[in-house]
Amino acid sequence: MNKIAVSLGFAAFAGMMLSSCSQNSQRGNDLITVDLAKQIEAEPTGLDLAEARIVAHPAVTDSTMLMPAYRWNGAKLREVRDGRMMLTNNQSMMTFDEADGRCINSFSHQGQGPGEYSSLSPYTYVGADGNWNTIGKGGINVYAQGGAFVAHHELDSLRDFAPLAGGYWAALMREFDRPHTIYIYDKQWQPVKRIKSAVVSRSYDVDGVKITDIADLARSSNFVGIMQADTLMAIDPAADGLQPIAVIDCGEYSKPKEYKDLQDVMDNNTKRLAFMAFPVGKYLMVNSFLGEKAWLQFYDRADGHLVYSNTGTRDLKNYSVNYPIEIDGTTYPCNTTTCVDGSTIYMVVDSDFMADLTGDEDANPAFIALTFKD
Numbered sequence: 600m601n602k603i604a605v606s607l608g609f610a611a612f613a614g615m616m617l618s619s620c621s622q623n624s625q626r627g628n629d630l631i632t633v634d635l636a637k638q639i640e641a642e643p644t645g646l647d648l649a650e651a652r653i654v655a656h657p658a659v660t661d662s663t664m665l666m667p668a669y670r671w672n673g674a675k676l677r678e679v680r681d682g683r684m685m686l687t688n689n690q691s692m693m694t695f696d697e698a699d700g701r702c703i704n705s706f707s708h709q710g711q712g713p714g715e716y717s718s719l720s721p722y723t724y725v726g727a728d729g730n731w732n733t734i735g736k737g738g739i740n741v742y743a744q745g746g747a748f749v750a751h752h753e754l755d756s757l758r759d760f761a762p763l764a765g766g767y768w769a770a771l772m773r774e775f776d777r778p779h780t781i782y783i784y785d786k787q788w789q790p791v792k793r794i795k796s797a798v799v800s801r802s803y804d805v806d807g808v809k810i811t812d813i814a815d816l817a818r819s820s821n822f823v824g825i826m827q828a829d830t831l832m833a834i835d836p837a838a839d840g841l842q843p844i845a846v847i848d849c850g851e852y853s854k855p856k857e858y859k860d861l862q863d864v865m866d867n868n869t870k871r872l873a874f875m876a877f878p879v880g881k882y883l884m885v886n887s888f889l890g891e892k893a894w895l896q897f898y899d900r901a902d903g904h905l906v907y908s909n910t911g912t913r914d915l916k917n918y919s920v921n922y923p924i925e926i927d928g929t930t931y932p933c934n935t936t937t938c939v940d941g942s943t944i945y946m947v948v949d950s951d952f953m954a955d956l957t958g959d960e961d962a963n964p965a966f967i968a969l970t971f972k973d
Contacts, residue, residue, distance in 0.1 A: 630830070630843055631883070631903030635872060636850025638905055639887050639894050645907035649969050651924045651931075654945065655684060655700035656953065656965040663693070663702040665963045668934050668947040669919030671721065674964050676936040676945050678725040678820060684966065685731075685744075690719045692731050694744065700963075706746030714740060714748035722759055727766035727786065734760070739788055752788035761818040767791065767836035769823050771816060775800045779814055781825070783836050794840060797827050806861045819877040819939040829853075831876055831883075845883055845903070847876060852889065880942030882906065882971060886935055888913055893920045895935065897971065907971070919949065924967060929956070933967055943970040 657663055665688045666673035678685040683703065684695045691707040708715045716735035723733035730749055731742040734757060741749040760770040766786040771779055781794040798814040817824045817831065824833045825841065829848055832841035852872035858864045874887040882897040890913075897907040911922035921932035924946065933946035946967045953962035 630846050631898065631900060632846040632848060633876075633883065633885060633898050633903055634848050634850070635874065635885065635887060636848060636852055638896070638908075639852075639872065639889065639892075641894075641896070641905060641908045643909055644905070645897075646909065648907055649971050651926050651967055651969050653926060654679075654966045654968045655695055655697055657695050657700040657963040658702060659959060659961050659963055662705060663695075663963065664961065665689075665950065667917075667919070667949055667951070668936075668964055669914070669917050669949070672719065674947060675721070675723075676938045676947065676966060677723060679938060679940055679945065680725070680729070685725050687719060687723050692719075692723065692733075692742065692746070704745055706742070708740070708742065708746075708748065714751060716740060722761075724760075724762050726762055726768075732760075732762075732768075754788075759816055761816045761823040762820075763823055763834060763836045764821070765836060769816060769834045769836075771814065775802045775811075779825075781834060781841075783834075791836065792839075794834065794838075796825060796832070796841060798825055803857075805858050805864060808861060810858065810864065817875055817877055819879070819937045819944075821939055822877045824877065844878065845876070845898075845900070847874070847885065849874075875937075877937070877939070879939050879944055880971060881973065882942070884944065888920070891915060893922070895922050921949075922946070924969065926967070931965070931967060933969075942973060943968050945969075 668674045672689050674688045676686045682697045684697050686693050690709045691705050693705040694703040720734035726732050729744050732739055737755045738753040740751055743749055756772040758771050758773045763769050768784040770782045779796050779798045783791045785791050800814045801812045824831055830846050831844040833844050835842050849872045854871045869890050872889050876885045881900055883900050885896050887894045893911040893913045895909045899906050909922050913920045920934045923930045924933045931948045936945045938945040948965040950962055950964045953965050954960050
Protein backbone atom coordinates (compact mmCIF):
# COMPACT_ATOMS: atom_id res chain seq x y z
CA MET A 600 0.00 0.00 0.00
CA ASN A 601 2.52 3.97 1.12
CA LYS A 602 2.23 8.21 3.10
CA ILE A 603 7.02 13.71 6.38
CA ALA A 604 3.81 14.45 8.24
CA VAL A 605 3.30 17.69 10.23
CA SER A 606 1.48 17.40 13.52
CA LEU A 607 -0.13 20.29 15.40
CA GLY A 608 -1.68 18.18 18.11
CA PHE A 609 -4.56 17.04 15.91
CA ALA A 610 -4.75 13.69 14.13
CA ALA A 611 -2.62 13.54 10.99
CA PHE A 612 -3.63 11.70 7.86
CA ALA A 613 -2.97 8.09 8.93
CA GLY A 614 -4.62 5.93 6.23
CA MET A 615 -1.79 6.32 3.90
CA MET A 616 2.00 6.64 3.98
CA LEU A 617 2.74 10.24 2.80
CA SER A 618 6.24 11.69 2.27
CA SER A 619 7.33 15.22 1.36
CA CYS A 620 10.57 16.35 -0.18
CA SER A 621 13.16 19.10 -0.17
CA GLN A 622 15.09 20.58 -3.07
CA ASN A 623 18.37 19.09 -1.89
CA SER A 624 19.63 16.67 -4.48
CA GLN A 625 21.38 13.30 -4.18
CA ARG A 626 21.36 12.38 -7.83
CA GLY A 627 23.23 9.56 -9.47
CA ASN A 628 23.93 8.97 -13.14
CA ASP A 629 21.62 5.95 -13.29
CA LEU A 630 18.68 7.53 -11.44
CA ILE A 631 15.52 8.66 -13.13
CA THR A 632 14.11 12.07 -12.24
CA VAL A 633 10.40 12.54 -11.64
CA ASP A 634 9.49 16.24 -11.95
CA LEU A 635 6.28 16.40 -9.95
CA ALA A 636 6.18 20.20 -10.01
CA LYS A 637 5.61 20.10 -13.78
CA GLN A 638 3.75 16.83 -14.18
CA ILE A 639 1.15 16.73 -11.41
CA GLU A 640 -1.18 18.88 -13.50
CA ALA A 641 -0.97 16.48 -16.45
CA GLU A 642 -4.24 15.60 -18.13
CA PRO A 643 -5.42 11.99 -17.71
CA THR A 644 -3.33 9.84 -20.04
CA GLY A 645 -2.46 6.21 -20.66
CA LEU A 646 -5.65 4.96 -18.99
CA ASP A 647 -5.89 2.19 -21.60
CA LEU A 648 -2.59 0.74 -20.31
CA ALA A 649 -4.26 -0.48 -17.12
CA GLU A 650 -6.83 -3.28 -16.85
CA ALA A 651 -9.19 -3.12 -13.87
CA ARG A 652 -11.29 -5.92 -12.39
CA ILE A 653 -13.27 -6.40 -9.18
CA VAL A 654 -11.35 -8.85 -7.01
CA ALA A 655 -13.95 -9.34 -4.31
CA HIS A 656 -17.03 -7.75 -2.85
CA PRO A 657 -16.95 -9.31 0.65
CA ALA A 658 -20.11 -11.18 1.57
CA VAL A 659 -22.44 -9.11 3.75
CA THR A 660 -22.92 -10.79 7.11
CA ASP A 661 -23.12 -9.51 10.67
CA SER A 662 -19.55 -10.65 11.33
CA THR A 663 -17.88 -9.11 8.27
CA MET A 664 -19.20 -5.56 8.08
CA LEU A 665 -16.28 -3.37 7.05
CA MET A 666 -15.79 0.27 7.98
CA PRO A 667 -15.08 2.91 5.30
CA ALA A 668 -11.53 2.70 4.00
CA TYR A 669 -10.73 6.35 4.78
CA ARG A 670 -11.28 5.84 8.51
CA TRP A 671 -8.07 5.28 10.47
CA ASN A 672 -9.47 1.95 11.66
CA GLY A 673 -11.38 1.17 8.45
CA ALA A 674 -10.77 -1.52 5.84
CA LYS A 675 -7.07 -1.68 4.84
CA LEU A 676 -5.85 -4.44 2.54
CA ARG A 677 -2.54 -5.83 3.86
CA GLU A 678 -1.78 -8.86 1.69
CA VAL A 679 -3.14 -10.91 -1.22
CA ARG A 680 -1.66 -14.41 -1.02
CA ASP A 681 -2.69 -17.88 -2.21
CA GLY A 682 -6.15 -16.70 -3.23
CA ARG A 683 -6.77 -14.98 0.07
CA MET A 684 -7.19 -11.32 0.93
CA MET A 685 -5.89 -10.31 4.35
CA LEU A 686 -7.03 -6.99 5.76
CA THR A 687 -7.46 -5.06 8.97
CA ASN A 688 -10.74 -3.49 10.00
CA ASN A 689 -11.97 -1.90 13.24
CA GLN A 690 -9.54 -3.62 15.64
CA SER A 691 -9.78 -6.95 13.77
CA MET A 692 -7.53 -8.93 11.41
CA MET A 693 -9.58 -10.62 8.72
CA THR A 694 -9.06 -13.09 5.86
CA PHE A 695 -11.38 -13.36 2.85
CA ASP A 696 -11.57 -15.66 -0.13
CA GLU A 697 -10.42 -13.62 -3.14
CA ALA A 698 -12.83 -15.35 -5.53
CA ASP A 699 -16.15 -14.83 -3.78
CA GLY A 700 -15.44 -12.54 -0.83
CA ARG A 701 -16.36 -15.18 1.75
CA CYS A 702 -14.91 -14.45 5.19
CA ILE A 703 -12.56 -17.30 6.15
CA ASN A 704 -11.71 -16.00 9.61
CA SER A 705 -11.83 -12.84 11.69
CA PHE A 706 -10.30 -12.18 15.09
CA SER A 707 -9.38 -9.42 17.49
CA HIS A 708 -7.12 -9.32 20.54
CA GLN A 709 -8.28 -6.00 21.92
CA GLY A 710 -7.75 -5.77 25.65
CA GLN A 711 -5.22 -5.05 28.39
CA GLY A 712 -3.76 -8.51 28.96
CA PRO A 713 -0.62 -10.25 27.60
CA GLY A 714 -0.68 -10.61 23.83
CA GLU A 715 -3.44 -8.00 23.48
CA TYR A 716 -3.59 -4.42 22.21
CA SER A 717 -5.61 -1.46 23.40
CA SER A 718 -5.99 -0.38 19.78
CA LEU A 719 -4.92 -2.22 16.62
CA SER A 720 -1.90 -0.43 15.17
CA PRO A 721 -2.15 0.94 11.62
CA TYR A 722 1.28 -0.68 11.22
CA THR A 723 0.07 -4.25 10.83
CA TYR A 724 1.63 -6.59 8.26
CA VAL A 725 1.69 -10.20 7.18
CA GLY A 726 5.14 -11.81 7.42
CA ALA A 727 6.75 -14.29 5.05
CA ASP A 728 5.46 -17.10 7.29
CA GLY A 729 1.84 -15.91 6.91
CA ASN A 730 1.61 -14.66 10.49
CA TRP A 731 0.23 -11.25 11.44
CA ASN A 732 2.66 -8.76 13.02
CA THR A 733 1.42 -5.60 14.72
CA ILE A 734 2.73 -3.04 17.22
CA GLY A 735 1.44 -3.61 20.73
CA LYS A 736 2.62 -2.67 24.26
CA GLY A 737 6.22 -1.73 23.57
CA GLY A 738 6.97 -4.19 20.82
CA ILE A 739 5.61 -6.58 18.21
CA ASN A 740 2.71 -8.96 18.76
CA VAL A 741 2.63 -11.96 16.41
CA TYR A 742 -0.59 -13.87 15.65
CA ALA A 743 -1.18 -16.94 13.51
CA GLN A 744 -3.35 -16.53 10.42
CA GLY A 745 -6.26 -18.12 12.27
CA GLY A 746 -5.95 -15.81 15.28
CA ALA A 747 -3.87 -17.64 17.91
CA PHE A 748 -1.33 -15.49 19.78
CA VAL A 749 2.20 -16.65 18.83
CA ALA A 750 4.76 -14.35 20.48
CA HIS A 751 5.63 -10.88 21.71
CA HIS A 752 8.97 -9.30 20.76
CA GLU A 753 9.94 -6.41 23.02
CA LEU A 754 11.04 -3.20 21.25
CA ASP A 755 10.34 -0.35 23.63
CA SER A 756 11.06 2.61 21.33
CA LEU A 757 9.56 1.14 18.15
CA ARG A 758 7.60 3.66 16.08
CA ASP A 759 7.32 2.21 12.58
CA PHE A 760 8.19 -1.04 10.78
CA ALA A 761 7.63 -2.91 7.51
CA PRO A 762 8.36 -6.35 6.00
CA LEU A 763 11.44 -6.79 3.80
CA ALA A 764 12.28 -9.43 1.21
CA GLY A 765 13.40 -12.81 2.54
CA GLY A 766 11.33 -12.60 5.72
CA TYR A 767 13.33 -9.72 7.22
CA TRP A 768 11.89 -6.61 8.87
CA ALA A 769 12.89 -2.93 8.81
CA ALA A 770 12.16 -0.71 11.80
CA LEU A 771 12.42 2.94 12.78
CA MET A 772 12.71 3.95 16.43
CA ARG A 773 11.60 7.15 18.12
CA GLU A 774 14.58 9.34 17.23
CA PHE A 775 14.30 13.11 16.84
CA ASP A 776 16.72 15.86 15.82
CA ARG A 777 19.36 13.37 14.64
CA PRO A 778 19.74 11.03 11.64
CA HIS A 779 17.60 7.92 11.84
CA THR A 780 19.05 4.45 12.04
CA ILE A 781 17.17 1.75 10.15
CA TYR A 782 17.21 -1.47 12.16
CA ILE A 783 17.04 -4.81 10.33
CA TYR A 784 15.58 -7.90 12.05
CA ASP A 785 15.24 -11.52 10.94
CA LYS A 786 12.07 -13.66 10.87
CA GLN A 787 12.22 -14.20 14.63
CA TRP A 788 12.73 -10.48 15.28
CA GLN A 789 16.38 -10.92 16.22
CA PRO A 790 18.60 -7.92 15.32
CA VAL A 791 20.72 -8.44 12.21
CA LYS A 792 22.23 -5.06 11.25
CA ARG A 793 21.85 -1.31 11.33
CA ILE A 794 21.78 1.03 8.35
CA LYS A 795 22.49 4.73 8.80
CA SER A 796 20.44 7.34 6.96
CA ALA A 797 20.53 11.11 6.54
CA VAL A 798 16.82 11.41 7.35
CA VAL A 799 16.01 13.43 10.47
CA SER A 800 12.75 13.75 12.41
CA ARG A 801 12.65 17.28 13.81
CA SER A 802 10.77 18.78 16.74
CA TYR A 803 10.64 22.55 17.26
CA ASP A 804 8.33 25.24 18.64
CA VAL A 805 6.39 27.81 16.60
CA ASP A 806 4.50 30.42 18.60
CA GLY A 807 4.62 28.12 21.60
CA VAL A 808 3.18 25.15 19.69
CA LYS A 809 5.32 22.05 19.19
CA ILE A 810 5.76 21.08 15.55
CA THR A 811 6.96 17.56 14.75
CA ASP A 812 8.26 16.50 11.33
CA ILE A 813 8.20 12.70 11.21
CA ALA A 814 10.23 10.53 8.86
CA ASP A 815 8.26 7.51 7.66
CA LEU A 816 9.01 4.36 5.73
CA ALA A 817 7.65 4.21 2.18
CA ARG A 818 6.22 0.77 1.61
CA SER A 819 4.24 -1.62 -0.50
CA SER A 820 3.95 -5.37 -0.06
CA ASN A 821 7.16 -5.94 -2.04
CA PHE A 822 9.13 -2.73 -1.44
CA VAL A 823 10.30 -0.78 1.58
CA GLY A 824 12.19 2.47 1.30
CA ILE A 825 12.64 5.94 2.73
CA MET A 826 12.80 9.45 1.28
CA GLN A 827 16.28 10.90 1.80
CA ALA A 828 16.16 14.56 0.73
CA ASP A 829 14.59 14.28 -2.75
CA THR A 830 15.74 10.72 -3.44
CA LEU A 831 13.71 7.56 -2.90
CA MET A 832 16.03 5.00 -1.27
CA ALA A 833 15.32 1.26 -1.14
CA ILE A 834 16.12 -0.81 1.95
CA ASP A 835 17.87 -4.07 1.08
CA PRO A 836 18.47 -6.43 4.05
CA ALA A 837 21.51 -7.90 2.26
CA ALA A 838 23.12 -4.52 1.50
CA ASP A 839 25.23 -2.35 3.78
CA GLY A 840 23.48 0.87 2.80
CA LEU A 841 20.41 2.37 1.17
CA GLN A 842 19.94 1.84 -2.57
CA PRO A 843 18.85 4.91 -4.63
CA ILE A 844 15.78 4.37 -6.82
CA ALA A 845 14.70 7.73 -8.22
CA VAL A 846 14.90 11.48 -7.70
CA ILE A 847 11.51 13.04 -7.00
CA ASP A 848 11.52 16.81 -7.50
CA CYS A 849 8.69 18.83 -5.95
CA GLY A 850 10.16 22.20 -6.99
CA GLU A 851 8.01 25.10 -5.79
CA TYR A 852 5.77 22.67 -3.90
CA SER A 853 8.58 21.44 -1.63
CA LYS A 854 8.17 21.48 2.12
CA PRO A 855 10.12 24.26 3.88
CA LYS A 856 12.73 23.28 6.47
CA GLU A 857 11.40 25.78 8.99
CA TYR A 858 8.19 27.71 9.62
CA LYS A 859 7.88 31.41 10.51
CA ASP A 860 4.63 31.19 12.49
CA LEU A 861 1.46 29.13 12.81
CA GLN A 862 -0.13 30.84 9.81
CA ASP A 863 2.91 29.88 7.77
CA VAL A 864 2.38 26.27 8.86
CA MET A 865 -1.27 26.30 7.81
CA ASP A 866 -0.51 28.00 4.48
CA ASN A 867 2.23 25.52 3.62
CA ASN A 868 0.01 22.56 4.45
CA THR A 869 -2.28 23.57 1.59
CA LYS A 870 0.45 24.68 -0.85
CA ARG A 871 3.03 21.91 -0.45
CA LEU A 872 2.87 18.61 -2.28
CA ALA A 873 2.58 15.42 -0.24
CA PHE A 874 3.12 12.06 -1.90
CA MET A 875 3.98 8.41 -1.54
CA ALA A 876 6.05 6.49 -4.09
CA PHE A 877 7.15 2.91 -4.67
CA PRO A 878 7.93 0.58 -7.60
CA VAL A 879 5.13 -1.38 -9.26
CA GLY A 880 6.76 -3.77 -11.72
CA LYS A 881 8.71 -1.76 -14.30
CA TYR A 882 6.94 1.43 -13.20
CA LEU A 883 7.30 3.87 -10.31
CA MET A 884 3.95 4.75 -8.77
CA VAL A 885 3.61 8.25 -7.33
CA ASN A 886 0.40 9.07 -5.45
CA SER A 887 0.32 12.87 -4.94
CA PHE A 888 -1.90 15.24 -2.97
CA LEU A 889 -2.20 19.04 -3.06
CA GLY A 890 -5.13 20.49 -1.15
CA GLU A 891 -8.31 18.92 -2.55
CA LYS A 892 -6.53 17.59 -5.66
CA ALA A 893 -5.01 14.14 -6.05
CA TRP A 894 -3.03 12.38 -8.78
CA LEU A 895 -2.29 8.71 -9.38
CA GLN A 896 0.65 8.48 -11.78
CA PHE A 897 3.02 5.85 -13.10
CA TYR A 898 6.47 6.59 -14.53
CA ASP A 899 8.68 4.31 -16.58
CA ARG A 900 11.61 3.25 -14.37
CA ALA A 901 13.89 3.07 -17.41
CA ASP A 902 13.75 6.74 -18.40
CA GLY A 903 11.26 8.44 -16.07
CA HIS A 904 8.65 9.41 -18.64
CA LEU A 905 5.02 9.62 -17.54
CA VAL A 906 3.00 6.68 -18.89
CA TYR A 907 -0.22 6.87 -16.84
CA SER A 908 -1.94 9.77 -15.10
CA ASN A 909 -5.35 9.75 -13.42
CA THR A 910 -6.73 12.74 -11.55
CA GLY A 911 -8.84 12.46 -8.43
CA THR A 912 -10.15 14.41 -5.47
CA ARG A 913 -9.38 14.43 -1.76
CA ASP A 914 -11.89 15.22 0.98
CA LEU A 915 -10.03 17.37 3.51
CA LYS A 916 -12.55 16.52 6.23
CA ASN A 917 -12.04 12.76 6.27
CA TYR A 918 -9.04 12.48 3.89
CA SER A 919 -10.79 10.02 1.59
CA VAL A 920 -9.37 10.02 -1.95
CA ASN A 921 -11.32 9.09 -5.06
CA TYR A 922 -9.86 8.11 -8.43
CA PRO A 923 -12.34 7.20 -11.21
CA ILE A 924 -11.75 3.64 -12.47
CA GLU A 925 -14.10 2.34 -15.17
CA ILE A 926 -15.14 -1.32 -15.31
CA ASP A 927 -17.76 -2.53 -17.80
CA GLY A 928 -19.30 0.91 -18.17
CA THR A 929 -19.45 1.69 -14.44
CA THR A 930 -17.06 4.27 -12.97
CA TYR A 931 -15.91 3.31 -9.47
CA PRO A 932 -14.44 5.95 -7.11
CA CYS A 933 -11.31 4.17 -5.87
CA ASN A 934 -8.71 4.80 -3.21
CA THR A 935 -5.27 3.15 -3.41
CA THR A 936 -3.89 0.69 -0.91
CA THR A 937 -0.20 -0.14 -0.51
CA CYS A 938 -0.75 -3.75 -1.47
CA VAL A 939 1.16 -4.62 -4.67
CA ASP A 940 1.62 -7.88 -6.53
CA GLY A 941 4.00 -7.60 -9.48
CA SER A 942 2.46 -5.02 -11.84
CA THR A 943 -0.88 -5.02 -9.98
CA ILE A 944 -1.99 -2.54 -7.34
CA TYR A 945 -5.15 -2.98 -5.29
CA MET A 946 -7.74 -0.30 -4.73
CA VAL A 947 -10.77 -0.08 -2.47
CA VAL A 948 -14.22 1.26 -3.27
CA ASP A 949 -16.11 2.87 -0.38
CA SER A 950 -19.10 1.04 1.09
CA ASP A 951 -21.40 4.06 0.53
CA PHE A 952 -20.88 3.84 -3.22
CA MET A 953 -21.38 0.06 -3.18
CA ALA A 954 -24.61 0.54 -1.23
CA ASP A 955 -25.91 2.93 -3.90
CA LEU A 956 -24.74 0.63 -6.70
CA THR A 957 -26.18 -2.59 -5.28
CA GLY A 958 -29.20 -1.18 -3.50
CA ASP A 959 -28.05 -2.92 -0.30
CA GLU A 960 -27.56 -0.41 2.51
CA ASP A 961 -25.33 -2.91 4.34
CA ALA A 962 -22.92 -3.30 1.44
CA ASN A 963 -19.24 -3.70 2.24
CA PRO A 964 -16.41 -2.01 0.32
CA ALA A 965 -15.31 -3.67 -2.92
CA PHE A 966 -11.67 -4.29 -3.87
CA ILE A 967 -10.37 -3.64 -7.37
CA ALA A 968 -7.15 -4.92 -8.96
CA LEU A 969 -5.48 -2.48 -11.39
CA THR A 970 -2.94 -4.34 -13.56
CA PHE A 971 -0.54 -2.58 -15.92
CA LYS A 972 0.26 -4.15 -19.27
CA ASP A 973 3.93 -4.91 -19.86
